[in-house]
Amino acid sequence: MNKTISLWGQSLYRQFSLMLANQPKLSYYLHPLLRWNKPGVHPDYHSARIVDFRWETDQMLSVWLEPAASWSGFTAGQHLLVTMMHQGRYISRSFSISSSAALFTQQKQIRISCRIQPQGEFTQALAAGIAALPHLSISDAMGDFVLEPKANSALEQSIVMVAAGSGITPLWSMLSSLRCWTSPIVLFYCVKTAVQAAFLTELNQLAAKQPLFKVQLIETAMTGRLNLVQRLQTHTNFSLQKALYYFCGPEAMSRQFIDDLIQQGVSATAIHTELFGLARGGSEGPVKQALMIQQGKVISVDVAAGVPLLQAAEQQGLSPRFGCRIGVCYQCVCQKKSGQVLNLRTGQISGDGPEQIQLCISAAHSDLQIEL
Numbered sequence: 001m002n003k004t005i006s007l008w009g010q011s012l013y014r015q016f017s018l019m020l021a022n023q024p025k026l027s028y029y030l031h032p033l034l035r036w037n038k039p040g041v042h043p044d045y046h047s048a049r050i051v052d053f054r055w056e057t058d059q060m061l062s063v064w065l066e067p068a069a070s071w072s073g074f075t076a077g078q079h080l081l082v083t084m085m086h087q088g089r090y091i092s093r094s095f096s097i098s099s100s101a102a103l104f105t106q107q108k109q110i111r112i113s114c115r116i117q118p119q120g121e122f123t124q125a126l127a128a129g130i131a132a133l134p135h136l137s138i139s140d141a142m143g144d145f146v147l148e149p150k151a152n153s154a155l156e157q158s159i160v161m162v163a164a165g166s167g168i169t170p171l172w173s174m175l176s177s178l179r180c181w182t183s184p185i186v187l188f189y190c191v192k193t194a195v196q197a198a199f200l201t202e203l204n205q206l207a208a209k210q211p212l213f214k215v216q217l218i219e220t221a222m223t224g225r226l227n228l229v230q231r232l233q234t235h236t237n238f239s240l241q242k243a244l245y246y247f248c249g250p251e252a253m254s255r256q257f258i259d260d261l262i263q264q265g266v267s268a269t270a271i272h273t274e275l276f277g278l279a280r281g282g283s284e285g286p287v288k289q290a291l292m293i294q295q296g297k298v299i300s301v302d303v304a305a306g307v308p309l310l311q312a313a314e315q316q317g318l319s320p321r322f323g324c325r326i327g328v329c330y331q332c333v334c335q336k337k338s339g340q341v342l343n344l345r346t347g348q349i350s351g352d353g354p355e356q357i358q359l360c361i362s363a364a365h366s367d368l369q370i371e372l
């Protein structure tokens with residue numbers, strides 16, 4: 001009963017906030033005031049003091065953070081959104097936590113490890129500014145890419161992990177958090193060459209002291225891509241159908257492994273993958289036409305299925321307002337006059353009439369008219 005009242009209260013608050021400010025939380029409406037008082041603070045986020053940083057490889061930067069007491073902790077394998085101010089606006093990115101659960105319990109610290117992308121605005125800004133930054137803003141930890149608690153601990157189910165590049169971060173967090181080893185775990189760690197393999201020393205040390213753990217480095221520049229099923233079938237006494245699988249890396253890689261395993265009779269429920277950012281739902285279908293109106297001028301933009309309208313507008317030379325580009329900051333909200341959009345975060349399809357939409361997480365579901 002109490003739960004029903006609380007859900008009803010939350011829904012009423014949300015509706016009231018949307019009615020008043022077209023924001024799901026009133027705190028977003030008050031955000032300019034909050035910023036005036038405490039610059040760099042976002043209403044949805046917790047402040048996290050930067051304690052230290054270190055380059056793991058020439059492309060991967062680890063940052064140790066001490067979240068404020070309001071942050072409620074994490075389960076190894078989860079990720080969070082990290083936000084910072086850059087050139088007068090908020091930018092955000094998802095990162096997995098790469099540290100062990102013990103680091104947080106004992107020292108109230110976490111570590112994120114970020115691959116610095118040559119074209120990545122967030123990671124470039126982070127790498128350039130890390131020495132001077134006092135804190136970052138972080139969201140609650142989220143995601144269900146965590147080790148499954150075993151229903152029957154007597155059953156020694158093998159665990160197969162595959163990491164590609166920076167996909168090692170949640171897997172290393174899981175491995176370094178494990179207190180009680182009851183299952184054999186094999187990790188295939190795919191990198192172009194060994195110099196790009198972050199945490200390799202720690203992984204080898206773990207393998208040396210834990211007989212149930214094996215790490216196999218796959219240097220794709222030398223051996224080509226990993227054929228997971230073929231590789232596992234060479235292991236004697238290994239049953240593909242009895243193992244649990246955890247993949248973190250490019251979607252195409254995970255997709256290939258999932259298809260191959262399912263063909264071999266592995267249940268889809270035994271396979272876990274980590275996906276960051278927006279799910280590219282509905283990425284197939286005809287191109288739609290969006291008429292974008294900016295300062296009285298109408299520009300026709302062709303929008304491919306599944307492509308965020310913000311991106312499509314920018315490709316056409318338009319420059320709508322934006323912040324995080326992942327549906328968090330509400331800086332890109334604009335008025336849809338007609339047509340339907342697909343929300344890339346929730347998969348929901350909007351109504352046909354006028355309403356406000358977030359350009360960065362909306363894709364065209366029909367032809368549209370939008371006032372920028």
Ligand code: FES
Binds near residue numbers: 361
């Ligand atoms: S840019 Fe932040 S919500 Fe769209």
